[in-house]
Amino acid sequence: MEKKRLLKGTESIGESAIRSGCTAFYGYPVPTQSDLLEFLAGRETETPGFSVYQSEDPQSAFFMAYGAAAAGGRVMTAVNSIDVPDCIRAVSYFSAADLPLVCVVISQNGPGTGNIYPAQSDTLSLLGGTRLGDGFAPILTPATPSDMAAATYRAFQLAEGHQMPVIILVDAACAQLVETVDFSTVGYREIPARRTPIRGKRGNPKTSLTTLELDIEKMADRKARLEAKKAALLEETPLxxxxxxxxxxxxxxxxxxxxxxxxxxxxxxxxxxxxxxxxxxxxxxxxxxxxxxxxxxxxxxxxxxxxxxxxxxxxxxxxxxxxxxxxxxxxxxxxxxxxxxxxxxxxxxxxxxxx
Amino acid sequence: MDLKFEQIAGFPKSLSETPQHFCPGCTHGVNTRLLAEAIDAMQVSETIVGVCGVGCSALLPDYLDIDMVAAPPGQALSVASGLAHEIGDSGLVFAYVGEGDLYGRGMSTLMHTAIRGEALSVFCANNLNTGMSGGHMSPTSLVGQKTASTPEGKSAVKYGIPIDFTRLLTDIPKTSFIARFKGFTAGDIKKGREYIKRSLLVQKYQRGFTFVEILGICPTNLEMPPTKAVQWVKASTSGIYPSGILKTPEMGRIQ
Missing domain, CATH: 3.40.50.920 (Rossmann fold)
Known part of the structure; x- marks a missing residue:
C-alpha cells in the first residue's frame, strides 16, 4: 500500500480503517458523511476481506454491524448529526454486549434538518447521550486528515482492546480538509481480536449474546463490568x-x-x-x-x-x-x-x- | 424373540432442559420445539446461529441449545443479516421474531432484507397482539379485536384493515420459500415441522431468503382458555391468514 496519499478527511478515515483491518463498513447515505461510503465502496473490490453494505436506514446499518461484530467482524459505520440518536442507541447496545464498533459522526448544523455546513453542536448530545443506560464510548476529535488516520487506527485499537464502541467526531469542515497523509507515521500493527466469534457452536458450549437481563443482581454486575472498563479506558494515554x-x-x-x-x-x-x-x-x-x-x-x-x-x-x-x-x-x-x-x-x- | 426398537420420538437434542416461562397454552412453546426438531433433523446444531427479536421471542436463547444473538426492537433481521455476511457459507442463520416486532417497527427492515435476498430463514410468530408488552394492538390484530390499547376493539376507521404480510413477501424476486401454518393441532404442527425443515434446507443448499409465519395463540392476552383461543383464532383468521405453502424456489408463487 502507498505510504502517502492526497486525501480529504473522510477518505483518510476510510483508508485508515482498511489499514486497521476493518472487515465491513455499513453505511447509509446522508450528506456530509456519504463521502466515506463512496470512498469505501470504491475500495471494496480491490480489498480482499473487506465489504461495504448500504442499508435501508442508519439504524439498520448499526444493527447489521452489530450482527457482523458478534460473528467476529471488525466493523465501522458513519452518521451525520441528524442520526446521532441512532448512534446513541447503538452505543447503548454495543456497550451492553461488549462488542467493538467504530462509528464516525460528522457534525453539521442544526437543530432539525439544519444545513450541511459545519458545526460543533453534537458535543453534549454525544457526551451525555452515550451514557444512555450507563453505556459509554470514547469520543475522539481529530481535526486534520493526518490526525484522522491516526485517530481511526486508535479507535480500532480501543474498540478491540476494550471490546467497546468508539466514536470519531469530526465536523463537516474537517471532513472536507485535504492534505497529503503519510500513513507510514501511523505505525499500523495487526490488532488482535479478543473475543470468541458467534458462528455456531462448532464443538463448544453454546454462546448466547443478549442485552436482556431480568436479574437485578446480574444487571448490577454488568454495570460494574462497564465501570471497570471505563476505569481501564481512563488509564489509556490521554489524547x-x-x-x-x-x-x-x-x-x-x-x-x-x-x-x-x-x-x-x-x-x-x-x-x-x-x-x-x-x-x-x-x-x-x-x-x-x-x-x-x-x-x-x-x-x-x-x-x-x-x-x-x-x-x-x-x-x-x-x-x-x-x-x-x-x-x-x-x-x-x-x-x-x-x-x-x-x-x-x-x-x-x-x-x-x-x- | 429378538426385538428391534427404533426411536420415533424423544426430547430434541437442540432443545435445552431449562424450564420455559411461556404461559400455559402459548404457541411459542410449540414453535421452540419445532425449531429444535428441525435443527436436529438437518444436523446443523453446530453451525447454526439464531437471532431472536424482542418480547416473548427474546427468551429463546435460554431454550435452544445453539448459539444465539438477541436483537433490539425492529432490528432482528439487520442483526441476522450482519451475522450472515460474516458467517457466509460456513453456517446457517435464522431469526425468530414476533409479528409486532417484525411487521411493526421492523417492517422496513423486513422488506429490505427480503429484497436483498439475505441468506436467512425467518420465522415469524404471529399471535395477533404484542404479547410481552402486555397485549397491545399489533399490525395483524383483527378488526374488532380487543387489545390493551384498543379496549373497544381495533377500529378499521382508525387503524385500517390488517393485511397478509406473508403474502406480500411472495412478490419479492429474491424470496425463495414462503409458507404459513397454524401451531394448533397435531396435523397442523406436523405440516409446520416440514415447512421449518424445508426453509432451512432451501437456505442450506440454495441460499436466499425463506420465510415461515406461524399463526399462534396468546391465551393470556386474548383472555381465553387455550382451547377457546384456538377456536377463536381459527374461525376469525381463516380468510385472512390462510395456511399452506405460498412460494417455493421451484414453482415460484403458488397462492
Missing amino acids: FKMDDAGDDDAPLLVAFGIAAVQARRAMDALKGEGIACRLFEPLALFPFPEAAFREALEKAGRLFILDMSDGQFDAVIEKYIPESVSVFNFYTTGGAVPRVEQIQSWLQQEIASSH
Whole structure:
C-alpha cells in the first residue's frame, strides 16, 4: 500500500480503517458523511476481506454491524448529526454486549434538518447521550486528515482492546480538509481480536449474546463490568496536542476540530505581530485529557475558548477551569467557520484589554 | 424373540432442559420445539446461529441449545443479516421474531432484507397482539379485536384493515420459500415441522431468503382458555391468514 496519499478527511478515515483491518463498513447515505461510503465502496473490490453494505436506514446499518461484530467482524459505520440518536442507541447496545464498533459522526448544523455546513453542536448530545443506560464510548476529535488516520487506527485499537464502541467526531469542515497523509507515521500493527466469534457452536458450549437481563443482581454486575472498563479506558494515554509558544504565561487557547485548525492559523499570523499564544487541542472529548489541560491552565491567567456551537464546549471544560482564570469566548453558529481574521482581531482586542 | 426398537420420538437434542416461562397454552412453546426438531433433523446444531427479536421471542436463547444473538426492537433481521455476511457459507442463520416486532417497527427492515435476498430463514410468530408488552394492538390484530390499547376493539376507521404480510413477501424476486401454518393441532404442527425443515434446507443448499409465519395463540392476552383461543383464532383468521405453502424456489408463487 502507498505510504502517502492526497486525501480529504473522510477518505483518510476510510483508508485508515482498511489499514486497521476493518472487515465491513455499513453505511447509509446522508450528506456530509456519504463521502466515506463512496470512498469505501470504491475500495471494496480491490480489498480482499473487506465489504461495504448500504442499508435501508442508519439504524439498520448499526444493527447489521452489530450482527457482523458478534460473528467476529471488525466493523465501522458513519452518521451525520441528524442520526446521532441512532448512534446513541447503538452505543447503548454495543456497550451492553461488549462488542467493538467504530462509528464516525460528522457534525453539521442544526437543530432539525439544519444545513450541511459545519458545526460543533453534537458535543453534549454525544457526551451525555452515550451514557444512555450507563453505556459509554470514547469520543475522539481529530481535526486534520493526518490526525484522522491516526485517530481511526486508535479507535480500532480501543474498540478491540476494550471490546467497546468508539466514536470519531469530526465536523463537516474537517471532513472536507485535504492534505497529503503519510500513513507510514501511523505505525499500523495487526490488532488482535479478543473475543470468541458467534458462528455456531462448532464443538463448544453454546454462546448466547443478549442485552436482556431480568436479574437485578446480574444487571448490577454488568454495570460494574462497564465501570471497570471505563476505569481501564481512563488509564489509556490521554489524547491532545499542545502548541507551545515557549512562554508558559502566554494566553491559552482551547479548541478542537476546525476551530483548532483556524486558531492555529490565527496564532501563526499573530506571531508576526509579536503576540504569542498557546493552543490546547483535545483529540478526545471522552476521556478528556484532563491532567494535561489543568497543567496547561496552571500558568495561564487567561483562557480563550473557540467553538462552533452555543457554548457546548464550555460546558465540557468549565469544570477544569479555576476561578482565577479569566475566560473569553468566541462562538460562531449557523454553519459559519470562524475566519482567521475574526479570530485574530478577537484575540488582539481581548489580549490588549485584559492586560 | 429378538426385538428391534427404533426411536420415533424423544426430547430434541437442540432443545435445552431449562424450564420455559411461556404461559400455559402459548404457541411459542410449540414453535421452540419445532425449531429444535428441525435443527436436529438437518444436523446443523453446530453451525447454526439464531437471532431472536424482542418480547416473548427474546427468551429463546435460554431454550435452544445453539448459539444465539438477541436483537433490539425492529432490528432482528439487520442483526441476522450482519451475522450472515460474516458467517457466509460456513453456517446457517435464522431469526425468530414476533409479528409486532417484525411487521411493526421492523417492517422496513423486513422488506429490505427480503429484497436483498439475505441468506436467512425467518420465522415469524404471529399471535395477533404484542404479547410481552402486555397485549397491545399489533399490525395483524383483527378488526374488532380487543387489545390493551384498543379496549373497544381495533377500529378499521382508525387503524385500517390488517393485511397478509406473508403474502406480500411472495412478490419479492429474491424470496425463495414462503409458507404459513397454524401451531394448533397435531396435523397442523406436523405440516409446520416440514415447512421449518424445508426453509432451512432451501437456505442450506440454495441460499436466499425463506420465510415461515406461524399463526399462534396468546391465551393470556386474548383472555381465553387455550382451547377457546384456538377456536377463536381459527374461525376469525381463516380468510385472512390462510395456511399452506405460498412460494417455493421451484414453482415460484403458488397462492
